[in-house]
Structure formats: C-alpha cells, structure tokens
Amino acid sequence: MTTIQYLSLTKPQRILVNIGNFFKNFGKGFVNFFRGIPVKLLRLWNKVSAPFMTLIDAWKKGNWMVRVNFFVFGFYQLTHREIARGVLYLLYEIVFIWFLASTGSAYLAKLGTLGTFSTSSMYLVDPTYGVADGAFKGGDTSFTILLYSLVTFFLMIVFVVLWFFSIRDAKSLHDNIAVGRLSKNSQFFKDLVDSKYHVLLMAVPLVGLVAFTIIPIVFMIITGFTNYNGSSRSILYDWVGFDNYRILFSGFGSGGGIVSIFFKILAWTLLWALIATFTNYFLGMVIALLINKKGIKLKKLWRTVLIFTIAVPQFVSLMLINRMLSNTGFLTRIFEQFGWVATNHSPFEYKTLARVIIIIVNMWVGVPYTMLICSGILMNIPEDLYESARIDGASPFKMYTAITLPYMLFITGPYLLSQFVGNINNFNIIYLLSAGRPSFGLSSTLGYGDPGETDLLITWIYKMSMESGAEKNYAMACVLGVLVFLVIAVLSLIFYGRSNAVKNEEDFA
C-alpha cells in the first residue's frame, strides 16, 4: 500500500490497517527467526571445524617438540623461553589430572546409576553415619555425585580448550622461530595488560559466573531428568529420562491433570507480565510528564517522594502492605464497606480482587523507576518539535500521541523488554502479598505445592521446590524452570531482534 492510498483512508480504516501491519510484522519476525537457522548452522559448522584444521596442521607441520606438546602442555613454550605461559599450561594439566584421579573419576563412574548405597541405610547400621550440619558421612548421595560429575565435566572442558590453546600457541611460536623471530618471556606480561587485557579483567568475574550461576543452571536442567524430590540432599535418586515432561503433559487434551494447572498459571503469568509492564510504563510516564511540565514548582520534592519507595527495601514495604491487607487490616475494612469482601476474610480469597490488588501494588512499587527513566528522556526531546507542532495548532493531546509517545517508545524499547522479562519472574510481589491465593485446592500430597489463581510460574516453582514442611518435587520444579526459560527466551529473542532492526533504520527526528 502506498502512502497516498493510506492517507485516503478514513481514520478507523487506518487503524485497522495499522493493526494488520503489526501482526504481519510480528509474523515476519517469527518467520525470519526460523529462516535464519540454516545460515547460522552453516556458520557454526565453519567455526567448529576450524580448530580441528589447526590441530591437524600443527601435527603435520610442527617438529617433534610441537608434537610432544600434544601430551605435555606447555612443553614447547618451556623449552623456548616462554616460561610463564608454559608453567601455567603445565600446572593446569597436572592439577586436572590429579583432581580426576583423586576425586572426579570416582564420581563420574557412579554417574550412570547416581549411587547405589544410601546414607540412610548406612545410618541404620551405624548411627555415626548420616548428616551432621549438611556434611555427609558414608554412603552415596546422588546430589553429590551429580554435582561433582558436573564440576569435573566443566574442568574437562577447560582442559580441552587449554590443550588446544597450548598447541596452537606452540605452533605459532614454532612458525615465528622458523623465520627468525624469537619471543621473550616478558612479552607475556606486557600482553596481559594490553592486547590480552580482557583475559586479566574477565578471569575473576567469569569464574564467579561459572561457579555460582552456570553450574547451578546446568545442574537444574539435568535434575529435570531425575526423580529428585528435594526433601534432603543426602538421599538417592535415579535417572528417569523424559518422564517428568511426560507426566507434566500427560493430561494434555483431556483438560485434566497437572497440565491444566500449568496452562492456567502460564496464561496468568503472561497476562500479568503484559498488564504490569504497561500499567507501570504509562503511569510512570504520565507522572513524569506532570512533574516536568513547565511552570510546575517543587519538581525536586515530587521526585524525592517517589524515590523514597526505591530507597526502602522492597520486602519491608511489601510486608507492610500485606499487613494492611490482612483479615483485619484497615484496607480490608475499606473493601468490606464496599461489600467486596465478607467480614473477617482476606481480600486474596477473591480471584479478581486479588489480581487487581497485585497489579495496583505493583504500580506502587514500579512507577518510581519508570518515572525516573522517563524524566531523563523527556528532557532530551528536542523542544523545536513541540514548537513547530504548536505553530501548526496541535492540541496538547495530539502533541503527546504524535511526538512524546513515539519518541519514548522508540528509545525505551529494550527497557520495556527487560521489564517484561522481570515481571514474568517477579517473585517478591506475588509471594509476599497473596502467596498465590486463592488456591486451586490441589491436594498437597501430590508434591506440586499449593498453587493458586495469582501464582506465577516462578512462585509455583518455589512452592514445589523450596517451601518448608510441604511435599516437594524438585525435579518437576526444574522442568518448569526450563519451560519458563524457553518461553522467555523465544519471546525476547524475537522482540530483541525486532527492536534492533527498528533501531538500525534511522535516528529519530
């Protein structure tokens, strides 16, 4: 459709066309996402095959010392005045082999069965066995076996990578020496603060990331394929393959089983994330507009009042609001006067009321952030845009929809996305306010916790895996965790790609 055709349409028709375009573009983003996969795979193959080429090349063209390097890390470096590098390579090889021999291999061997000899059976024989302050004595514990195997596996990856680097490095040293360029040990330290500076800077943060974020996440994904219930870390459990996934989706189609609850909660999670993100965004923007309007005094005061909510720890303010909404809380009494809540009942016993309350409280929590961000951007909108609009006789509302809003949406696209993801995983507000009530009335003996109408997937996962005193199902919680991740990852990769595409087109105004 050309611009002239579009302009000749009436207002309602234009809106229809715009809505149609939105979905068309959304579909396109979807299609492009999947269409790009083959090209990406090809590129991946090229990347994957390159290291093997390097290795073959090094073996063929290198001398015997380069070949020894295939078995003794850093041998070539050590024999060619690159002491520091050589020592580091060799040190890792020794440490890894020592770890594998002393600890790793024993656990790896048990990985197939996840242990056969339980601590509790040992305890029956001899009460000095068992759990003392979380330390295990005797017996196998599947948790430990899995975790140690995982750690060994990660160290093994590092081992292979360093093996490759040490050979590649030896080969390039070899080539340099062949043309008469000798290297110096001190160059290594010079590189470390210059061309290899990233290695020095990223080492500590990356080790932290691997140990406390990546290993736990991989562990979680793997646990989804076991029948671990989470009751204690000292028990034995087994591999069950895809059973958890099968159990989760077994009621699919018949409308029964756990899957119906899963989809109910998923639907509410997405609805919640959408509403929570946009209510916060627009209210925050409106308040920012009001505060920043010309001629309004005490700008700093208004802003400071709102910042106060950010300064006070969130769990304190949420517990406080929770108290106002308790059975006898004074907000509940106001609801009673309106007849929304029966006397001495909690407002969270009513599905719609509970949901509305949560969304409103979320606005109370989130609007100050949006207000701050929007104020910053609003001040950057070029004043001449408004000037010319005013000369053309545009109303304030028109200026808002034609200038302010598009400008804001354009700039804050990535922020909106991160807010959306944050709201899908917004644990605190649900857990500390409604705790998921009103409950679906699922029997607690099933081990699926006690999910309810206002539960998000994340709080349901928590109830299933962490809540004390209840029957637990850690493995199923892990499966749900993986599903939450898949939903978010697909949604955000699509939106992220699209918002980038928008950004690259041209600068605004």
Add this chain to the structure above:
Amino acid sequence: MAEKNFASKRFAEKSQRVLIYIILTVVSVIWIFPFIYLIFQSFAEVANPKSIFPERWTFQNYLTLFSSTSKPFLSWWLNTFLIALATAVLQTILVLMTAYSLSRLRFSGRKALMKLILVLGMFPGFLGMLVNYYILQLLGLNTSIFSLIVVYVASSAMSYYIAKGFFDTVSKSLDEAVMIDGGSKNTVFWRIILPLSKPIIIYTVLVSFTAPWGDYMFGSFIASSSSAITPYNYTVAVGLSRITEASEYGLFCAGAVMVSIPIAALFFWLQRYYVEGIAGGAVKG
C-alpha cells in the same frame, strides 16, 4: 475581544496547573503513606492493623529491639552493614572490570558472552540456591553468614549492563591519544575511564550496597541450613522475616524503620547519581 481571549487562556492555564498540583499531591500521599503508617505503627503499644494511629504511643518497641538477646537487632544491623560494605567494594570492582572489557576491548566471543549473560538472567535464580549452598560447602564457607558476600559478588558479571552503556559514551579519541603516547589498555582503564566514571561508580556502589539489606531469600536459606548460624549471625532481612513469623509486628515496624532510615538517607544524598545511572542505562540498548 482579544483581551478576553487572553484572559480566558490564562485562566485555563492556571486551572490546569492547579489540577496538576492536586494530582501530584494525591500521588505523593499515596506513595508516602505506607511509610507514615510504618512509623506510626512502630510507636504503637499494641500493633493493630485496623487503625493508622496507635491508641497509645510508646518507645517500647525500639527499646526491645536494642536490648533483646533473642533478637539482637544491633548485631544483625552490623552483620548486614559489613556484608553490604564488602559486597559494594568487590562487586563494583568486578562490574567495572567486566563492563570495561565488554565495552572497549575487542576479543573473540565478546558478543556471544553478552548474549549468554542476557540468557542466564532469564533463568529463575533460586532453583540454583541449593547448588550454590553446596558449592559454598565445598569451599568450606557454608557455616558463616559472610559467605553471602561470595554469592553476591560471584554474580557481578551479570550486572555489567548499565556501566557498559556508560563506558560506550566515553569518547574513544581519549583512548587513542593514550595509545599513541605508548600507554597500554591498562593505563587507559585507570587513567582515562575510571576518573571520568564518577557517576557510574557511585551508582554501582549504591545499588550493590543496598541490595544485601533487602535480600532475605538466600540469607534465610543459608541461616536455616546451617546450625552454626545463630540468631546473632542473621542479617536484618533474615531477622525481620523471623520477627514477622513470630507475629511481633510492632517490633517488625521498629526494625524496618531502623533499616530504612540509613538507606533512605544514603539515597537522598546520592540521588543525582542514581537518577543518572538508571536513566542512562535504560536508554542505551
């Protein structure tokens, strides 16, 4: 005629302004109200959620808070303060290092790493809590509440985003000038980038200092998993949630006030940098 138009226009503007003031006042009252309520409740002799004003005023809650041996608030406060201080220092260093690498240095896998960190942030974190605890145990750290520092600092790389956005805006010609004079990238980082990054350093310190005060999840997980951690070792967040579990609301409110005052004071002092950081970081995608 023209004069009348002018007058009515002025009247419209004036009434509009009055309307805005009314709206802003209402908004402010709504936002500040829970804290007024909190302060009133902390002075109530009998904590009563039914009314806003206490029936009888008392300092007893505060006195109990600072004298109780079963709920040693002062040592909770000190624990949290030390944890927050250490976290703030270490985390800021690591965040700046990561952000500088990702913003200024070009190495293979940089973009992949940034995407990986984005993706990692989407996993529900607390499922890893059990494993985190076990890793702490492997390192022999699980018996102290100060191991929280390790956990907080270890995730520093995840929050590189805002500082990176800031570094991206610092002109590259400064770097080049140093390089031409024979300086290394290390020199650029210490002599050029850091001195120019005062707002973002303060922002990072502020955010990482305040986070431990509000984190009750991992804190209470560690506290309840190890018998070596007595009530004296709690952080304020853990302690306050234990107080609410015991339904001592007056005490909770007093404790909450004592936590909120220093944090809020810090925020108001450094407000400008916080606003700069949060607004700047959101804009650069």
